[in-house]
Amino acid sequence: MQFSKSTDYALHALIHLGLSERSHPVGIKELSGSLGVSESYLSKIMSKLRQDGIVRAVPGVNGGYELARPAEQISFLDVIQVIEGRQQLFECSNSSSQQHRLLVEQGSAPDKQRSLERKECLVEKVMLGAEQQMHQYMREHTIQSVLDEAVKRRNHEANKK
Amino acid sequence: MQFSKSTDYALHALIHLGLSERSHPVGIKELSGSLGVSESYLSKIMSKLRQDGIVRAVPGVNGGYELARPAEQISFLDVIQVIEGRQQLFECSNSSSQQHRLLVEQGSAPDKQRSLERKECLVEKVMLGAEQQMHQYMREHTIQSVLDEAVKRRNHEANKK
DNA sequence: AGTATTATAGACACCATAGATCCATAATAG
DNA sequence: CTATTATGGATCTATGGTGTCTATAATACT
Numbered sequence: 009m010q011f012s013k014s015t016d017y018a019l020h021a022l023i024h025l026g027l028s029e030r031s032h033p034v035g036i037k038e039l040s041g042s043l044g045v046s047e048s049y050l051s052k053i054m055s056k057l058r059q060d061g062i063v064r065a066v067p068g069v070n071g072g073y074e075l076a077r078p079a080e081q082i083s084f085l086d087v088i089q090v091i092e093g094r095q096q097l098f099e100c101s102n103s104s105s106q107q108h109r110l111l112v113e114q115g116s117a118p119d120k121q122r123s124l125e126r127k128e129c130l131v132e133k134v135m136l137g138a139e140q141q142m143h144q145y146m147r148e149h150t151i152q153s154v155l156d157e158a159v160k161r162r163n164h165e166a167n168k169k
Numbered sequence: 170m171q172f173s174k175s176t177d178y179a180l181h182a183l184i185h186l187g188l189s190e191r192s193h194p195v196g197i198k199e200l201s202g203s204l205g206v207s208e209s210y211l212s213k214i215m216s217k218l219r220q221d222g223i224v225r226a227v228p229g230v231n232g233g234y235e236l237a238r239p240a241e242q243i244s245f246l247d248v249i250q251v252i253e254g255r256q257q258l259f260e261c262s263n264s265s266s267q268q269h270r271l272l273v274e275q276g277s278a279p280d281k282q283r284s285l286e287r288k289e290c291l292v293e294k295v296m297l298g299a300e301q302q303m304h305q306y307m308r309e310h311t312i313q314s315v316l317d318e319a320v321k322r323r324n325h326e327a328n329k330k
Numbered sequence: 331a332g333t334a335t336t337a338t339a340g341a342c343a344c345c346a347t348a349g350a351t352c353c354a355t356a357a358t359a360g
Numbered sequence: 361c362t363a364t365t366a367t368g369g370a371t372c373t374a375t376g377g378t379g380t381c382t383a384t385a386a387t388a389c390t
Contacts, residue, residue: 009170009171009172009173009253009254009258010170010256010258010259010260011170011258011259011296012170012347012348012349013262013348013349014348014349015259016259016260016261016262016292017262019292020261020292023292035364035365035366036365036366037365044262045350046350046351048350048351048352049349049350049351051366051367051368052350052367052368054366055366055367055368058366058367065365065366065367066357066358066365066366067356067357067358067364067365067366067367068357068358068359068360068363068364068365068366069358069359069360069363069364069365070358070359070360070364070365071357071358071359071364071365071366072365072366073366084295084296084299092170093170095171097170097171097172098171098172098176098177099171099177100177100181101174101177101178101205130315130318130319130322131177131180131181131184131315134245134307134310134314134315135172135245137306137310138245138303138306138307138310139303141302141303141305141306142299142300142302142303144302145298145299145302146295146299149295149298149299153295154291154292154295157291158291161291173376173377173378174377174378175377175378196335196336196337197336197337198336206379207379207380209379209380209381210378210379210380212337212338212339213338213339213379215337216337216338216339219337219338226336226337226338227336227337227386227387228335228336228337228338228385228386228387229334229335229336229337229386229387229388229389230334230335230336230387230388230389231335231336231387231388231389232335232336232337232386232387232388233336233337234337
């Protein structure tokens with residue numbers, strides 16, 4: 009199991025947009041050249057990001073892409089969920105097995121929390137918890153936080169000279 | 170991106186072994202029947218678990234599988250790494266791009282921590298952090314913890330009657 | 331010893347998806 | 361009106377997950 013290359017490209021493209029101080033948008037040619045990936049393929053990825061409101065796209069001469077909102081409001085989780093989809097990482101293949109009765113929470117608590125305590129395999133419950141841990145971390149890290157870190161490193165390099 | 174069904178099968182199979190109070194091992198027929206998966210396919214998975222020392226296998230009449238160590242010493246992470254492999258979830262396609270210089274840690278600190286502060290993309294660093302969060306959670310949850318939870322639920326159900 | 335049972339390992343097939351390319355279309359600046 | 365740039369669809373290929381089948385090895389029981 010691995011994250012797709014598209015996620016890699018998307019994140020790096022967004023960082024490139026964040027680094028561009030210019031007022032006009034960045035064309036696909038510059039982006040693809042910087043990342044070392046074909047224009048046509050990166051276009052697909054950028055389209056996804058646009059459809060989800062992460063970037064804006066302007067066609068025509070001097071067109072291109074720009075961040076649709078401040079970089080500190082674009083989390084890693086946002087990007088990954090756009091590219092990889094929002095389905096959960098682990099889904100129990102709900103067989104009607106014998107242990108099923110032990111592992112699955114029957115529809116108890118009909119009054120409160122019906123939606124939360126849904127029928128759920130105990131294995132799936134653990135895996136969901138693990139995924140939530142990862143998501144939380146990804147929520148706390150934004151494009152801006154990477155830009156900041158990059159600046160820190162640049163200064164650190166400069167100081168040593 | 171999703172965890173494979175094999176991981177699902179492996180985890181459920183191990184729980185089945187943990188639930189079996191008998192002294193003799195559990196055959197592949199019983200296991201596959203319980204999980205609703207073919208014997209041949211599950212055999213592959215069990216072989217992997219055996220090669221990694223998670224289960225023991227005894228061939229011959231009345232043979233089968235049993236846990237190779239106590240259930241509290243088999244973490245979710247153990248199982249997942251056997252089935253899914255140990256490569257990291259995210260690897261930066263290290264292009265020699267322009268932003269590369271900003272995002273990648275050059276081989277600084279030659280004396281201390283050479284192996285830790287290796288050349289590493291900032292994007293990859295964040296993703297690695299996220300993965301570590303997930304791993305930590307998976308390390309803290311074992312086959313035994315699921316068995317305990319299952320017992321708790323069984324008692325809870327019994328009390329209501 | 332011989333037979334039935336069970337795990338092991340390899341070869342093979344199938345199919346969904348990631349990765350990638352190409353082309354026709356639409357929209358915009360000059 | 362033209363050059364430029366993004367958009368969306370069609371298509372191709374390779375890879376890996378899923379699954380089956382068969383031959384082999386090891387063990388228990390009679």
